Amino acid sequence: MNVGILYSRIRRDEKLLLNELRERDHEITKIDVRKHQFNVHDPPAVFDDVDVVLDRCLSTSRSLYVTRFCEAYGIPVVNGPETAETCADKVKNSLALASAGVPTPNTDVAFTTEAALESIENFGYPCVLKPVMGSWGRLMAKLESRSAAEAILEHKETLGHYEHKVFYIQEFVAKPDRDIRVVAVDGEPIAAMARASEHWLTNAAKGAETQVFEPDEEALELVERASDAVGGGLLGIDLMETEEGYTVHEVNHTVEFKALNEVVDVDVPAAVADWLETQAAAEVTA
Amino acid sequence: MANDSTITAEDPLTGDEIEVPADVEVGEIIDSPVSGAELEVVSTDPVELEEAPELEEDWGE
Numbered sequence: 001m002n003v004g005i006l007y008s009r010i011r012r013d014e015k016l017l018l019n020e021l022r023e024r025d026h027e028i029t030k031i032d033v034r035k036h037q038f039n040v041h042d043p044p045a046v047f048d049d050v051d052v053v054l055d056r057c058l059s060t061s062r063s064l065y066v067t068r069f070c071e072a073y074g075i076p077v078v079n080g081p082e083t084a085e086t087c088a089d090k091v092k093n094s095l096a097l098a099s100a101g102v103p104t105p106n107t108d109v110a111f112t113t114e115a116a117l118e119s120i121e122n123f124g125y126p127c128v129l130k131p132v133m134g135s136w137g138r139l140m141a142k143l144e145s146r147s148a149a150e151a152i153l154e155h156k157e158t159l160g161h162y163e164h165k166v167f168y169i170q171e172f173v174a175k176p177d178r179d180i181r182v183v184a185v186d187g188e189p190i191a192a193m194a195r196a197s198e199h200w201l202t203n204a205a206k207g208a209e210t211q212v213f214e215p216d217e218e219a220l221e222l223v224e225r226a227s228d229a230v231g232g233g234l235l236g237i238d239l240m241e242t243e244e245g246y247t248v249h250e251v252n253h254t255v256e257f258k259a260l261n262e263v264v265d266v267d268v269p270a271a272v273a274d275w276l277e278t279q280a281a282a283e284v285t286a
Numbered sequence: 287m288a289n290d291s292t293i294t295a296e297d298p299l300t301g302d303e304i305e306v307p308a309d310v311e312v313g314e315i316i317d318s319p320v321s322g323a324e325l326e327v328v329s330t331d332p333v334e335l336e337e338a339p340e341l342e343e344d345w346g347e
Contacts, residue, residue, distance in 0.1 A: 009314075009338070010312075011315060134346060136347075252347045
């Protein structure tokens, strides 16, 4: 098959995938989204021969728009624009999970600092303030006191992009010093790891230590339901352990897997390539 | 000196010769061992590097 890769940066993750696909003798069409124009009627010529497109855009806005264009052009793209849209925005992500009955941290959204402060006081301290867009633990705030909350809200209102004036306030989940990342395809786990840190943020991008995690039945079920809730695809599903069981705090749609690949025995890029092959085959028979 | 799995290229920020993996490809991001900067491979024959764009707010997974 001919796999189109949407990108603007080739990270280690993309390199692993490219190598795997080339080893299988698939053709690769690298599509640097910075170099093309996306017309509302006609696709760029670079899409001419692709069987399936894999979105690996690092930029959320590029990912959202180009996957939407692919869909409009009738070019199969994974993940699709609906999944991307739901996962890229923490509000839509939380709503999708909550609507599907998937346990997820209790969350308020408020549009003014006064309303946000009221939410924060209702949640009590600590609670968490997150940007609605963003990754790698950036601009996350654990609020320990009213004075800290007031200061951060003022900073966001004064200095932030308009998206920072959508205040996403979440209960603080008293998890063990780790969270769980499961990479799954259409709800079927490829592999999972725990990310441990003494810091409250346990993102691998923040330097958390990673180790293999074997999901139990409850985790497997939640992964499947969370995947369905956001529209399926190749996803990174993040869970936290609580005394009442797991809670799913986020689903990622352009999932990074290099850290996972280093700690598990599973060949993650090979499993992703297997799934891509099934996606392309499904398009041929559809 | 570069070994079999690496080749040399010029760090565009410092002018130093740096080693990069021999299998680099266009679009790949390299951390310069000299300047510490992120460099983007813009050509592979020969390997040419440019300073990679700054991290933007909506970048991530």
